Amino acid sequence: MTATPGQHMTDEISQQPAIFADLLAGREAIAEVAEMIAERRPRFALLAARGSSDHAALYAKYLIEVLLELPVGLASPSTTTLYGAQPNLTDVLLVSVSQSGGSPDLLEVTESGRKRGALTVAVTNTADSPLNSAAELSVDIRAGREQAVAATKTYSATLLALYLLVDAVRGGTGGHAEPIPELAATALDASQKVVDDAVRRYRFAERMVTTGRGFSLATASEAALKLAETSYLSARAYSGADLLHGPVAAVDEDTAVLALCSKGRGGDAMREVLDVVHERGADVCAIGSAASDVRASHRIPVPDCAEELAPVLEVLPAQQLALGLALARGSDPDNPRGLKKVTRTR
Template sequence: MTSRDSGQRPGQHMSAEVAQQPDMLAGLVDRRGDIAEVARSIAARPPRFALLAARGSSDHAALYAKYLIEVLLGLPTGLVSPSTSTLYGAKPDLRDVLLISVSQSGGSPDLLEVTEAARRQGALTVSVSNTPSSPLHSAAELAVDIGAGPENAVAATKTYTSTLLALYLLIDAVRGGEGAHVASIGEQAQRALDSTEDAVARAVDRYRFVERVITTGRGYSYASAAESALKLAETSYLAARAYSGADLLHGPVAAIDEDTAVLAVTSAGKGGAAMHDVLDAVTGRGADVLAVGSAAGKVPAAVRIEVPETTEEVAPILEILPIQRLALGLALARGGDPDRPRGLQKVTRTR
């Protein structure tokens, strides 16, 4: 049964869940104490380095956390390849290592197996999930509930931003912070949605017929670029590919021409500043640039979607919001239903 057959409007779940995010983020900040308790347990057992395990949108949240841990905590951090455990049976020495497993459902068999194996090998394991009753929460020694509530659209929106904020609150608390930079994140998120509505509509109108998109960002915003490509691919079926701005200049820029749309995530800070050379290069090759972020007004672009400025380390929570709306709008404009992308299910189980 399609959404039209059931009387449900295409995209109504995704639209509602995007709109729920300001209140949801504010509520998570109010529950910071629960996350700080987990952080105290981590701080009491200082790790040699950290590892992150995730898939899909959660993998992009883990990429964000990688930057947070390396920059804010000064710890070497890597992204786990689950197949090293699930397919090859590797048993690395993980004593004094922090493993954070990130999964919205907490039900992916590979992440569960990685977490169980890491705990046996001596790691301090932490699950970050939207499902407190999940096997992943039970398998990990410590657990963080992101508290996003039920998400009905296949495309992750509120669970993604809630995961970002939960990871920030966790890592900030490990370093002794009290979440000062996100104290008003709910209000900022509401402004980010309200103030970008017209610009998002212009972007939908301009890019509704595009077929090839490159997304790019640097630093913390690289995670936003990766999540943007996934959202555009799964909702609008676009050929979307994400690159770090630095990697884009190391070869892929040669494939960019006037038929390429480039979504550049550029927020105030060192990462956004490093994007200037990247955008000079792609505009020089004729690409049509859509700039999104608090520094979007300072770069060459055909369309700019500016969001409120915040400290660079929490910018990804805000800059992804209008991009979610863009993915929703493009999917509807192209005749699709982003609540039910073809061939996809809400929970993907891999090993």
């Protein structure tokens, strides 16, 4: 029997609260990995990822820099796979993030990094993946098999797993994350009507800018990818700060702007950005716990939580919006044209 368009994505979005609860129940295993990282006292962290996992890595970059106060870089896998660079990675923490654990370039980066002295950690949804075998340590995000091509539950579970890992490295117990399953269920239920209204509002949009600051920049990047791959909408993500440095010149009354605005320093910094965008006539849709505090044409509220955990919640209505827009525009988000579930690059 042929599945209804978007059925897999719909089901997997709805599974996320239960997945978060399961991940929290198993956080002792993540804490054991964190303890080994803390014992090694890395001087620097390097993150390797592709696609949605790259946005999760961007989130981890903010977590590590803010919570652990370690310098962090995002790896360019091609420097290893295409150019053969062999930098000294002694005392470096190398975290490779891949939902499938099967991307050849990330595997090569991890293998090479381990040989060059890095403490390697794989964060995946596939416990028996080649990447897990190559890394010294591994974190299982426990999201279960994902059938839709567009990542939803694996992305959010990766965010929560990365938070629990970084929090445990600094000696935390993950206490701030305990309400996340219940808050996620509330976010999904409460936002559906306003998301449906947003779908009707933006159904015929041809281009969209997504923007956020701080931890929420990762959500802006992920939202742009979801809109592009499911709705074939021309979407571009910018940091709120970078948006004002030039790209805002291309924003006008024909531009839809999806702004991530959760309570905290990142959300506070978005107010000036959206004042400027509003003055240029753009149609702003604000998502987040601070959505009501900024100038916007449409608002999708999200329950309040610790700022560093906001991306786990605020991505949920962004996923619902991508799903709704894809269906409204006549495409099947479970099977985007030209895409496969596992992309193999080198």
